Amino acid sequence: MKGLLSLIALPALLLFSSCSAQLKNVQTTTVRIDGDCPMCEKTIEKGAYVKGEAEADWDVDAKTARITIDSTRTDMDAVLQRIAHAGYDNERYLAPDVAYAALPGCCQYERTFQQKPMTIPGAAADHSGHDHGHDAPATNAPQVTSESLGPVFDAYFALKDALVASDARKAAAQAAEFSAAVKAVPMEGMDADLHTVWMREMELLANTSAGIATKTNLEEQRKAFAELTEPMFALMKARPTATPIYLDHCPMYEGGADWLSRDKAIRNPFYGAQMMSCGSVKETIVK
Secondary structure (H helix, E strand, O other): OHHHHHHHHHHHHHHHHHHHHOOOOEEEEEEEEOOOOHHHHHHHHHHHOEOOOEEEEEEOOOOEEEEEEEOOOOOHHHHHHHHHHOOOOEOOOOOOHHHHHOOOHHHOOOOOOOOOOOOOOOOOOOOOOOOHHHHOOOOOOOOOOHHHHHHHHHHHHHHHHHHHOOOHHHHHHHHHHHHHHHHOOOOOOOOHHHHHHHHHHHHHHHHHHHHHHOOOOHHHHHHHHHOOHHHHHHHHHHOOOOOOEEEEEEOOHHHOEEEEEOOOOOOOOOOHHHHOOOOEEEEEEOO
């Protein structure tokens, strides 16, 4: 009998060990997250999950999630923002109304946090107890306009300029600022079109820029930078701008690569001084 029980328990043990092995420098916290059904569970856990960074196990009855992170790669705020972006109110962040409204009818839970404050991203908070957030003093949730994405675009262009200058150290520093800017964007008040694009692109932007920040090789940084163009272009198209932004194209790099620029003159981030003017304006974005 003992042998049989061991055989039954072994697969579960191996599965747990496999999942846990993906995360290092583990930090685990239990937080309250509203939701109603098993479909909510799947969406919440998917929203939290980033390979090698974070995972969650949400209990549909207790309305709490056990969130585990690699504390050197992310933080609890970033995870809870993603969950809010997916449509689920939690202790620190309220879901944008458009995200909540987009949930299937069976997932539109009673919003018990509706009258509670939304912590401004980046602000310190003590959440050692999962009901602690209910006692926080009232404050207005941040209202998001397209200009709230200004720091994201500023950081992108600063990263691009560092690559133009072929400065790997500065590029790494600017990439770190870029990733931080992406994670700091609040969602409350974002219009539906921009919200849809942001939800689709934010994770790729944050992860790719964070990866660039860890690289010291200029060519590796440039190759990763090329991956930022498509999501940044989609955001720029969804975000009104009074001044033109140029989508530039280099036919030589990796069989053809694009980047965004505030300047009409070509300054190639993939080759720098080696082929500074290689490329052409592919499209001008202005609204």
